[in-house]
Amino acid sequence: MDSTDEFAGHAVCxxxxxxxxxxxxxxxxxxxxASFHPTVEGHRALADSLVAALEG
Numbered sequence: 001m002d003s004t005d006e007f008a009g010h011a012v013c014x015x016x017x018x019x020x021x022x023x024x025x026x027x028x029x030x031x032x033x034a035s036f037h038p039t040v041e042g043h044r045a046l047a048d049s050l051v052a053a054l055e056g
Contacts, residue, residue: 001053006045018042 010018018041023032038046 001050003046003049006049007042010042010045012036016041018045 007018012021020034023035025032
């Protein structure tokens with residue numbers, strides 16, 4: 001499933017991102033596991049798109 005359309009306008013540095021940017025663990029230069037993964041809103045957009053695709 002291509003999620004490009006669902007994430008359009010919601011890039012990392014946008015006003016309403018659907019993907020986390022670089023997140024640091026306790027201020028050190030170690031990337032948090034959430035970095036560059038969907039936010040809650042991003043997961044919701046993906047789920048809505050998947051349901052719509054399955055319902056056809």
